[in-house]
Amino acid sequence: MWDQILQFLITGVTVGATYALVALGFAIIYNASDVVNFAQGEFVMIGAMTAIALSAGDGGLPLPLALIGAVLITIAVGILLQRFAIAPARGASVVTTIIITIGASIFLRGVALLVWGKDIFAMPHFSGEIPLHIGNATLLPQNLWVMGGAALLVMGVHYFFNHTIIGKAILACSCNRTAAHLVGINVGLMMLVAYGLSAFLGAMAGILVAPITFTSYDAGVMLGLKGFSAAILGGMGNPMGAVAGGLALGLIESLAAGLISSGYKDAIGFIILLLVLFIRPSGMFGKVSAERV
Amino acid sequence: MALLEVKDLTKAFGGVTAIADLHFKVPENKVYSVIGPNGAGKTTLFNMLSGIYHPDEGSIRFLDQEIIGKEPHAVAEMGLSRTFQNLQMFFNMTVLDNVLVGCHLRTHSGLFSAAFRLPSVIREERVARQWAEEALAFCGLEEYSRQHADALPYGVLKRIEIARALAVQPKLLLMDEPAAGLNDTETLEMRSLIRRISESGITVLLVEHNMGLVMQVSDRILVLDYGSRLAEGTPEEIQNNPQVIEAYLGGEVQYAV
Amino acid sequence: MRRLAGFYILAAGVALLPVFFPDNYFITVVGVTAGIHVILAVSLNLLMGYAGQISLGHAAFFGIGAYTSAILSARYGWNPWLAMLTGLLLTGVIAYFIARPILRLKGHYLAMATLGFGIIINIVLVQNGQLTGGPDGLGDIPSLTIFGWEVDSDLHWYGVIGVAMLAVIWLSLNIIDSRSGRALRALHGSEVAAEMMGINTTTTKTGVFVLAALIASFAGSLFSHQQGFVSPGSFSFFFSIELVTMVVLGGMASTYGAVFGAIVLTFLPELLVVFEDYEVMIFGAILMLTMIFLPQGIFVGLRNLAYKLRKKNATPDSIAGKEQNRGTA
Structure with a gap:
């Protein structure tokens, strides 16, 4: 029994780490531009798919090079998204921006469908598939890659926002755009950086987890929704809350799948999310704001 | 007292x-x-x-x-009715509709009768419209009645808020x-x-x-x-x-x- | 009557189309689907466009209606009308109980909660195979019988759905132009001010949520009996998004906008079939571009443009008297 639970925890943390990266991407874009980016899941898909495409076949690049290429391509997609879809619609309502990013996600999915078709693709594991044993639970080296990679990225993002000028400038834009502009911050550029960073995190999530979960043109949909749930769970706009939300959601789903029913694991995740929202409408770590009259 | x-x-x-x-x-x-x-x-x-x-x-x-x-x-x-320091207009409506919302408590037709536009609803609408127009006239706003709230100057909006609050009686x-x-x-x-x-x-x-x-x-x-x-x-x-x-x-x- | 002029034009169109194109696939087959979409979009527009409460889970109520009808009439041999009524009852109860906690939320939180609700219902439909048929769906759903007249051809269905659709549009137009409708719009404009005018915003929100859910459930039951087959895919997250898109594409807070959006989005994929593999991509691009360049929606955007052009030759009164809803999104 305990071995089983340990196994669920390992799966949960691995999946949760992926959710955490997607949620972190959500939080960064939300903070920088007040937009909930429904195309976040597509970054994950594009990262994984381009990595596979670049490394595939005889003429393919070696894996590390392919990974770097995939990350760069995804970042470019993120920047283009900001520049040509989000920036022109500044000042639009919540619903309008939601539809724009949903449109973007459908568009990107359509492009992926056109390029790669409906097949499911696998990516080679980074360092073999010989499982490690902890008691009776098994752990693939790739699980460690996911957990370690996610941990490093989260720490990196934390450092970026708290200790670098660019990171602080992005935070300034999210606090007050006009004031940021007045003190000489290039707001437009900061937005591009935020979207690029968010796309980078999505691509990394996709690349790290693709060897375990496989990928296809529509793999981003559910991941995007889970990332959004995780970000909401942690309190929208709170990056470390989003990470905690992602890990919590991954663990809940994994335990629910193992102990209750695998068919209902997604439903249980969303039920918990609803309950959290009903009890604390601003998420676990969100600030409660009062309306000024 | x-x-x-x-x-x-x-x-x-x-x-x-x-x-x-x-x-x-x-x-x-x-x-x-x-x-x-x-x-x-x-x-x-x-x-x-x-x-x-x-x-x-x-x-x-x-x-x-x-x-x-x-x-x-x-x-x-x-x-008890009130106006607001920061305007709380219904900018998605006409001036008349804004003030008609003020008549909410003085009218009673529900969703069902409204959906089928029963004769009682038509009668009530007519009376409410009259009340709203009286409130507008009281505040000297007749001319703006059919305009959209989002296109009017600040001073007028302030008076519309008052007319709306007065419509509550x-x-x-x-x-x-x-x-x-x-x-x-x-x-x-x-x-x-x-x-x-x-x-x-x-x-x-x-x-x-x-x-x-x-x-x-x-x-x-x-x-x-x-x-x-x-x-x-x-x-x-x-x-x-x-x-x-x-x-x-x-x-x-x-x-x- | 001037107030309903647009409605009469629409009704005439619905009645005349099959006269000129009696056996046209686009009229009697796609047209029926469009009619169901119009009902759904109009109901969602009451909630989202007028009352300002976003819902990314509206397809769930459509699904509850459709599956209640399907299960009761196909598996248990109930009279379709009784099945439809039961569906409405069940939808009403569910909507009533989730409305309060869900509608306390705002903005993105509300979007997430409704989305989550929609996904949960969809998973329940997929997982309860012995009842719902699971992912493969449920067939052999009997057609409707109206006073002994069986609705058994495409053209018959066109008539039934057409009448139902016009009825829903008429109800929606009446509601918006009434005390209850103003309360909805007031809620959207400013919640505190609405409260200060004596509107109980909590019950008003609950009311419109339940009403929108009931209309969606009604559409679901019609869909079920018309198709004769239902599967969870028709009630997924994607369909909820499509419904939101219909409302927004036409223009929020305009009943005719919702009608327009529903019709366009139903026919668009049919037309895009020509492009085969490019279909998904083009659909996404159209969605993005419309929202970027015409954020008030195509219908409302074009109408406002027409008003502006006319304004040069007309008095303001004749313009504003038309309909009280410009782009409010």
């Missing part, structure tokens, strides 16, 4: 006291003003009187009934800075509007920064300082109160009209 009676009212926001141990009585059919520097707690007071905030302590009795614990719509039902009208942002002519119009409202039998509770206006229209004035009562009395008493002059007016008041 006091229409509104406030006792021992206290409200703090995260350790900062906005209103401390406040008490006052608003007599019926008078214009009662609350003045005080920015941050004195005037809007907080209004929000408690209208049920938007709930005080930490104290009591607010309106028509001998406790208001505290009631939701704003229930307070409105008792006969309140016994007590709370006016939060009606003259703020108005030019001199508009302020004069506002003064006569407040007088006409009072003459029509509605008690007015006014928060305002324009001292000239306050002194001219008020029957009694309450001076707030850091959420506490500094003084209360007739305009003459307030103007001659050394404490008020010292603490708030700073000794260099000009009663501009």
Whole structure:
């Protein structure tokens, strides 16, 4: 029994780490531009798919090079998204921006469908598939890659926002755009950086987890929704809350799948999310704001 | 008889006291003003009187009934209406529709009868429209009736808010800075509007920064300082109160009209 | 009557189309689907466009209606009308109980909660195979019978759905132009001000949520009996998004906008079939571009433009008297 639970925890943390990266991407874009980016899941898909495409076949690049290429391509997609879809619609309502990013996600999915078709693709594991044993639970080296990679990225993002000028400038834009502009911050550029960073995190999530979960043109949909749930769970706009939300959601789903029913694991995740929202409408770590009259 | 009676009212926001141990009585059919520097707690007071905030302590009795614990719509039902310092227009509607919303409590047709547009609904709509037009006319707004609220100047919007609040047929009208942002002519119009409202039998509770206006229209004035009562009395008493002059007016008041 | 002029034009169009194109696939087959979409979009527009409460889970109520009808009539042999009524009852109860906690939320939180609700219902449909047929769906759903007249051809269905659709549009137009409708719009404009006018915003929100859900459930039951087959895919998250898109594409807070959006989005994929593999991509691009360049929606955007052009030759009165809803989104 305990071995089983340990196994669920390992799966949960691995999946949760992926959710955490997607949620972190959500939080960064939300903070920088007040937009909930429904195309976040597509970054994950594009990262994984381009990595596979670049490394595939005889003429393919070696894996590390392919990974770097995939990350760069995804970042470019993120920047283009900001520049040509989000920036022109500044000042639009919540619903309008939601539809724009949903449109973007459908568009990107359509492009992926056109390029790669409906097949499911696998990516080679980074360092073999010989499982490690902890008691009776098994752990693939790739699980460690996911957990370690996610941990490093989260720490990196934390450092970026708290200790670098660019990171602080992005935070300034999210606090007050006009004031940021007045003190000489290039707001437009900061937005591009935020979207690029968010796309980078999505691509990394996709690349790290693709060897375990496989990928296809529509793999981003559910991941995007889970990332959004995780970000909401942690309190929208709170990056470390989003990470905690992602890990919590991954663990809940994994335990629910193992102990209750695998068919209902997604439903249980969303039920918990609803309950959290009903009890604390601003998420676990969100600030409660009062309306000024 | 006091229409509104406030006792021992206290409200703090995260350790900062906005209103401390406040008490006052608003007599019926008078214009009662609350003045005080920015941050004195005037809007907080209004929000408690209208049920938007709930005080930490104290009591607010309106028509001998406790208001505290009631939701704003229930307070409105008792006969209290208000305008807002930051405009709270329904910008998605025409001026007439804005004021028609004010007639909500005076009309009764429900969703079902409205969906099938029963004859009773048509009759009620006609009557409500008349009421709304009367309220608009009272505030001198007939010409704007069919225009969209999002396309009108600030001064007009302020008066539409008043017309909307009057359409409720309140016994007590709370006016939060009606003259703020108005030019001199508009302020004069506002003064006569407040007088006409009072003459029509509605008690007015006014928060305002324009001292000239306050002194001219008020029957009694309450001076707030850091959420506490500094003084209360007739305009003459307030103007001659050394404490008020010292603490708030700073000794260099000009009663501009 | 001037107030309903647009409605009469629409009704005439619905009635005349099959006269000129009696056996046209686009009229009697796609047209029926469009009619169901119109019902759904109009109901969602009451909630989202007028009352300002976003819902990314509206397809769930459509699904509850459709599956209640399907299960009761196909598995248990109930009369389709009784099944439809039961569906409405069940939807009403569910909507009533989730409305309060869900509608306390705002903005993105509300979007997430409704989305989550929609996904949960969809998973329940997929997982309860012995009842719902699981992912493969449920077939052999009987058609409707109206006073002994069986609705058994495409053209018959066109008539039934057409009448139902016009009825829903008429109800929606009436509601918006009434005390209840103003309360909805007031809620959207400013919640505090609405409360101060004596509107109980909590019950008003609950009311419109339940109403929108009931209309969606009604559409679901019609869909079920018309198709004769239901599967969870028709009620997924994607369909909820499509419904939101219909409302927004036409223009929020305009009943005719919702009608327009629903019709366009139903026919668009049919037309895009020509492009085969490019279909998904083009659909996404159209969605993005419309929202970027015409954020008030195509219908409302074009109408406002027409008003502006006319304004040069007309008095403001004749313009504003038309309909009280410009782009409010």
